[in-house]
Structures are given as C-alpha cells and as structure tokens.
Amino acid sequence: MTAPVPELDPVIHAQARLRVVAALSVLREGDQMAFPRLQELLGLTGGNLSVHLRKLEDAEYIVVTKTHHGRTPTTLLCLSRRGRLAFDEYTAALRALLDPAGSEETP
Amino acid sequence: MSKDEAAPVSAAESLRLIEAQRDAAVRSLSPDPRLIYWPWGLAWLIGFGLLFLRHGPHERVRVNMPNELPLATLFALMIIAFLVSGVAGARANRQISGDSSLRGLRYGLSWLAGFAGNAVICAHFSNLLPPPEVGLLWSATSVGLVGVLYLAGSATWQSRDLFVLGIWLTISNIAGVLAGPGWHSLVISVAGGGGLLVAGFVVWLRWRHHP
Numbered sequence: 422m423t424a425p426v427p428e429l430d431p432v433i434h435a436q437a438r439l440r441v442v443a444a445l446s447v448l449r450e451g452d453q454m455a456f457p458r459l460q461e462l463l464g465l466t467g468g469n470l471s472v473h474l475r476k477l478e479d480a481e482y483i484v485v486t487k488t489h490h491g492r493t494p495t496t497l498l499c500l501s502r503r504g505r506l507a508f509d510e511y512t513a514a515l516r517a518l519l520d521p522a523g524s525e526e527t528p
Numbered sequence: 529m530s531k532d533e534a535a536p537v538s539a540a541e542s543l544r545l546i547e548a549q550r551d552a553a554v555r556s557l558s559p560d561p562r563l564i565y566w567p568w569g570l571a572w573l574i575g576f577g578l579l580f581l582r583h584g585p586h587e588r589v590r591v592n593m594p595n596e597l598p599l600a601t602l603f604a605l606m607i608i609a610f611l612v613s614g615v616a617g618a619r620a621n622r623q624i625s626g627d628s629s630l631r632g633l634r635y636g637l638s639w640l641a642g643f644a645g646n647a648v649i650c651a652h653f654s655n656l657l658p659p660p661e662v663g664l665l666w667s668a669t670s671v672g673l674v675g676v677l678y679l680a681g682s683a684t685w686q687s688r689d690l691f692v693l694g695i696w697l698t699i700s701n702i703a704g705v706l707a708g709p710g711w712h713s714l715v716i717s718v719a720g721g722g723g724l725l726v727a728g729f730v731v732w733l734r735w736r737h738h739p
Contacts, residue, residue: 434535436545443549447557451627458623462556463549497625512546518539 432480438473445500453497563616565728567609573721575602576713585710660709671701693727
C-alpha cells in the first residue's frame with residue numbers, strides 16, 4: 422500500500438533555497454534583511470546566494486529591494502506573501518508525508 | 529547537479545533542515561538575553577544594595593563608606609549596563625531594516641522622554657524634602673518608570689516575559705515605597721535586581737532551546 426505523496430514545491434525543494442526561505446521566514450512582518458547578513462547566516466558564497474535569490478525572485482517568493490545606504494548600494498530581502506504561503510504549504514506537505522493519518526485530522 | 533540544488537534526502541531531513549535554519553536565524557536576530565538583563569540586574573543588586581547599607585532605614589549606617597559611593601557605583605554600573613545591552617541589541621539588529629527599526633527607535637525615545645521629564649520633576653521637588661525622602665523620590669519614580677516602560681515594551685514586542693517583569697517591578701516598587709526610605713533600596717536591590725537576573729536566566733533558557 423502506498424500513501425499518496427503530496428507534490429513538493431520544486432522552487433523550495435532544493436537545500437539552499439529551502440534554507441534561504443527558512444531564514445527569511447523568521448523576520449518580523451515589515452522587516453527586511455540586507456544581502457551580506459543573509460549570506461553570513463547561511464554561509465554561502467555571494468555568487469551562489471545570488472543565483473538562488475534570482476530563482477526565488479523569478480517565482481515571486483521573495484521581494485528584492487535595491488537601495489542605497491549612503492553611497493553604498495544595498496540589497497534588501499524579505500519573503501513575499503506568496504513566498505510565505507509557499508513555505509507554509511511546503512512544511513505542511515512534509516508533515517503530511519511523515520504522518521499521513523495525523524494530517525487528515527488537523528484542519 | 530550541485531549539492532545546493534539537490535533536494536533533501538527525506539521529508540524528515542527536510543523538516544530538520546528548516547528547523548535548524550530557523551533556530552540559527554532566531555538566535556542571530558535576537559540578542560543573548562543574558563547580555564540584555566544581567567548587566568541591569570547586577571547594577572541594581574549592587575547599587576541599591578550599597579544604598580541600603582550606607583543610607584538604611586531611619587538614616588542608619590550599616591556599613592561605613594563614603595557618602596556618595598553607593599550612588600556613584602549605581603550610576604557607573606548603569607552606564608556599563610547601557611553599553612553592554614546596547615551593543616548586544618545593535619549587533620542582533622545589524623543590517624535589518626523596516627518596521628522593527630522604527631518601533632525600536634520610538635521605544636528608545638520613550639525611555640529618553642520619560643527619564644528627562646522625571647528628572648525635571650524630581651529636581652524641582654528635591655529642595656523641599658529631607659534627604660532620605662529625596663532619595664526615595666528619585667529611585668521610586670525611576671523604578672516605577674522602568675516598570676511601566678517594560679509593560680509598554682511587552683505590548684510593542686508582544687512579549688509575555690516583559691509583561692511579567694514589568695508587573696513584578698511595579699509591585700516591588702510600590703511595596704518598597706510603602707515600606708519607606710532605606711527599605712525601598714533593599715526591596716529594589718533584592719526583588720528588582722534579583723528579578724532582572726532571574727528573568728535573564730529564564731528568557732535565556734528559552735532562547736537557547738528555541739523550538
């Protein structure tokens with residue numbers, strides 16, 4: 422007997438992007454994190470992080486704001502409403518995979 | 529396919545990865561509670577403790593020391609506490625912008641406004657009162673203000689810990705004032721300073737094991 426496997430979001434279902442989204446999900450609503458801080462938190466190289474951020478931005482899961490802090494260009498990042506929803510659905514799907522019976526009872 | 533692009537091996541591993549990353553982010557984005565609470569707790573415990581020993585109830589001197597030493601110690605320790613907790617908070621919030629920054633700025637300005645107003649009021653009445661009552665006036669209004677600002681902070685940051693601490697300090701302060709000059713210092717040293725130390729420990733335990 423095989424349990425029905427919920428479809429997992431391919432945008433998030435890659436380790437690096439999953440970690441990006443998980444880290445940004447901790448920010449309070451209305452807050453943004455600058456690129457270097459996120460890079461430091463994840464321990465990724467700048468180029469690598471940029472590639473993953475591009476994919477998340479293309480999927481409209483994150484909002485990227487380019488601004489200036491004095492004369493230094495700064496990139497600010499946060500989850501979009503859509504991204505937060507996708508992350509919530511992804512974690513819910515994982516829980517359903519691990520405990521298919523339990524998840525049916527919870528609304 | 530690079531390791532980054534690879535999907536986690538299993539759903540369980542995926543969930544673990546999410547939780548580990550969220551834990552790390554929470555611990556990075558909120559300062560170590562010990563650095564926020566303990567310097568203030570020690571300042572009150574030691575500073576008000578010395579005030580009680582030098583300027584006790586009924587102007588009794590329990591331990592002989594220079595008249596100004598307790599207050600000088602209290603202020604010096606409070607400056608250190610301000611610096612330690614300020615640096616810890618700023619480090620946690622570095623490169624974070626948005627609504628939280630504005631909230632933090634306004635909360636900080638509330639402290640400044642509160643203590644500026646309080647100092648003017650206390651200075652105005654200080655010449656009219658005998659020395660023990662002057663000491664009580666300054667410390668009771670200051671501690672009362674701290675309690676209320678913690679309560680306001682609990683509403684701003686949705687923090688139950690700050691609410692409990694604010695209520696505790698307010699009750700301790702009222703009890704100290706009713707007990708009178710000298711006793712107030714003892715109550716604030718033990719219940720106030722001790723309360724801050726306990727609060728720092730409790731919040732730290734939760735921060736360390738963030739779910």
